[in-house]
Amino acid sequence: MSKRIDVNDLNVYYGNFLAVEGVNINIDAKSVTAFIGPSGCGKSTFLRTLNRMHEVLPGARVEGEVLLDGEDLYGSGVDPVAVRSQIGMVFQRPNPFPTMSIRDNVLAGVKLNNKRISKSDADALVEKSLSGANLWNEVKDRLDKPGSGLSGGQQQRLCIARAIAVAPQVILMDEPCSALDPISTLAIEDLIEELKTEYTVVIVTHNMQQAARVSDKTAFFNIAGTGKPGKLIEYNDTTAIFNNPVEKATEDYVSGRFG
Amino acid sequence: MSNTLTAGGSKGRTGDKVFSGLALFAGCLILFVLFCVAAFLLWQALPTFSADPADITGGEGFFSYILPIVIGTLIAAAIALLIATPVGVGVALFISHFAPRRLAQGLGYVVDLLAAIPSVVYGAWGMTVLAPALVPVYEWLAENAGWIPIFEGPASQTGKTMLTAGIVLSVMILPIITSLSREIFLQTPKLHEEAALAMGATRWEMIRMAVFPFARPGVISAVMLGLGRALGETMAVAMVLSGGALMASLIKSGNQTIAAEIALNFPEAFGLRLAELIAAGLVLFLITLAVNMVARWIISRHKEFSGAN
Numbered sequence: 001m002s003k004r005i006d007v008n009d010l011n012v013y014y015g016n017f018l019a020v021e022g023v024n025i026n027i028d029a030k031s032v033t034a035f036i037g038p039s040g041c042g043k044s045t046f047l048r049t050l051n052r053m054h055e056v057l058p059g060a061r062v063e064g065e066v067l068l069d070g071e072d073l074y075g076s077g078v079d080p081v082a083v084r085s086q087i088g089m090v091f092q093r094p095n096p097f098p099t100m101s102i103r104d105n106v107l108a109g110v111k112l113n114n115k116r117i118s119k120s121d122a123d124a125l126v127e128k129s130l131s132g133a134n135l136w137n138e139v140k141d142r143l144d145k146p147g148s149g150l151s152g153g154q155q156q157r158l159c160i161a162r163a164i165a166v167a168p169q170v171i172l173m174d175e176p177c178s179a180l181d182p183i184s185t186l187a188i189e190d191l192i193e194e195l196k197t198e199y200t201v202v203i204v205t206h207n208m209q210q211a212a213r214v215s216d217k218t219a220f221f222n223i224a225g226t227g228k229p230g231k232l233i234e235y236n237d238t239t240a241i242f243n244n245p246v247e248k249a250t251e252d253y254v255s256g257r258f259g
Numbered sequence: 260m261s262n263t264l265t266a267g268g269s270k271g272r273t274g275d276k277v278f279s280g281l282a283l284f285a286g287c288l289i290l291f292v293l294f295c296v297a298a299f300l301l302w303q304a305l306p307t308f309s310a311d312p313a314d315i316t317g318g319e320g321f322f323s324y325i326l327p328i329v330i331g332t333l334i335a336a337a338i339a340l341l342i343a344t345p346v347g348v349g350v351a352l353f354i355s356h357f358a359p360r361r362l363a364q365g366l367g368y369v370v371d372l373l374a375a376i377p378s379v380v381y382g383a384w385g386m387t388v389l390a391p392a393l394v395p396v397y398e399w400l401a402e403n404a405g406w407i408p409i410f411e412g413p414a415s416q417t418g419k420t421m422l423t424a425g426i427v428l429s430v431m432i433l434p435i436i437t438s439l440s441r442e443i444f445l446q447t448p449k450l451h452e453e454a455a456l457a458m459g460a461t462r463w464e465m466i467r468m469a470v471f472p473f474a475r476p477g478v479i480s481a482v483m484l485g486l487g488r489a490l491g492e493t494m495a496v497a498m499v500l501s502g503g504a505l506m507a508s509l510i511k512s513g514n515q516t517i518a519a520e521i522a523l524n525f526p527e528a529f530g531l532r533l534a535e536l537i538a539a540g541l542v543l544f545l546i547t548l549a550v551n552m553v554a555r556w557i558i559s560r561h562k563e564f565s566g567a568n
Contacts, residue, residue, distance in 0.1 A: 112464055
């Protein structure tokens with residue numbers, strides 16, 4: 001249950017401002033793809049176009065195609081709500097619903113659209129999702145406590161459990177570890193490694209070591225200057241990007257000689 | 260720069276002291292004013308409680324005098340809340356999450372403007388426009404829903420009834436509920452709204468998952484503020500309602516609220532009658548206090564899940 005993503009000539013706008021220009025990228029199913037690049041280069045913006053979260057902001061729009069196993073997410077008649085239920089997302093800062101218990105947080109997506117689920121099915125799903133996020137053993141005795149009472153790393157894994165509970169095709173992660181300590185980061189990275197056996201994972205990260213550790217393929221985004229659109233500079237196997245990049249800008253960035 | 264740990268700059272410390280003193284003074288002042296009001300009411304109302312029950316208006320003691328108007332007050336406030344809460348929350352939600360930005364701003368101004376209208380204007384409007392306009396509605400209700408006690412006929416021919424008063428009150432408290440709710444809805448963390456949307460929630464589901472739980476205590480506070488105004492509102496009710504004995508029907512003339520009862524009788528009252536009216540004021544004061552305490556309790560009940568931790 002995972003699908004591939006193919007993006008053709010995608011331009012991303014905020015109002016009239018062109019934020020990301022001309023992206024072509026093919027993301028394989030059941031793989032981890034990392035987006036790296038300096039701040040403001042549009043990698044997060046581009047990530048948010050993959051599940052149509054970009055257009056939540058007023059005036060935001062895109063041109064081009066995003067194909068999920070050949071089906072255009074921006075085709076006419078496509079419901080963004082349906083897109084988002086198939087392509088889950090984990091945000092930079094952990095955002096469990098503070099008024100819901102841990103259990104309800106996991107089930108939040110499942111109960112959408114008035115879907116009914118029996119209690120035993122719900123229990124099984126909660127355990128499966130939390131186990132899938134390596135959180136079950138830590139919270140199994142306090143499922144009815146609020147999710148906001150967990151540590152930052154646990155909250156982020158709760159958000160991942162919430163995302164995988166709805167069995168999405170793809171999981172997008174927008175700098176999922178940037179608000180976490182090294183140990184929690186390690187836990188999330190291990191989890192990403194496991195997630196790719198079942199899901200297509202796309203991760204934005206500022207941490208190049210992290211990209212090198214977790215991803216199969218890496219895309220390097222860059223920006224020519226303020227006010228210019230971000231562009232996809234190079235996309236290749238992670239080992240190639242870090243050891244043998246084709247572009248000069250990529251080499252400068254991954255070797256820390258950026259400027 | 261000082262490199263001792265014992266005595267820091269004395270300037271900052273003076274500012275600290277002044278500010279904490281001011282804050283303490285303000286807090287104490289509120290308590291003092293409240294205490295003075297309560298003491299005044301109690302002192303002035305005392306003769307009522309020691310008087311011979313036969314001398315009290317109605318001739319059966321203070322309790323049977325006050326009970327009908329307490330109930331009348333609560334009914335009027337309840338009608339107002341029943342109408343104003345869903346409308347107010349709905350308008351606030353429309354402004355904060357549905358309307359295009361331009362329209363939202365204009366609408367916000369208009370709602371705030373409603374709060375600036377003096378209550379006597381509402382009263383005049385209720386008396387001369389709303390009440391006559393409602394007469395046919397009441398007649399229809401009496402004819403078709405008359406078997407329900409609250410719509411029992413014959414309907415008032417002036418339209419100056421409890422239901423009219425409740426409707427006028429609801430318009431008056433609408434701006435309070437709307438503008439407070441709107442402010443709170445706008446403060447919903449983007450993080451939680453996006454979390455809901457990213458899971459495939461529709462806009463309404465997002466509002467139910469992220470906005471309402473976050474805004475719940477604030478909306479309750481807004482409703483309680485509205486309730487406070489509805490309970491204490493005097494002029495509009497006095498003008499719109501032609502008061503009388505307590506009755507179940509809301510579309511006949513009758514019923515009375517505490518505030519209107521006081522306002523209508525105060526100018527000619529003296530002696531024991533004056534004490535009675537002040538005692539009625541004391542009761543209103545206690546009702547409002549109780550309402551606020553209940554509201555606090557409702558808000559604190561879900562503290563663990565408030566997101567403050």
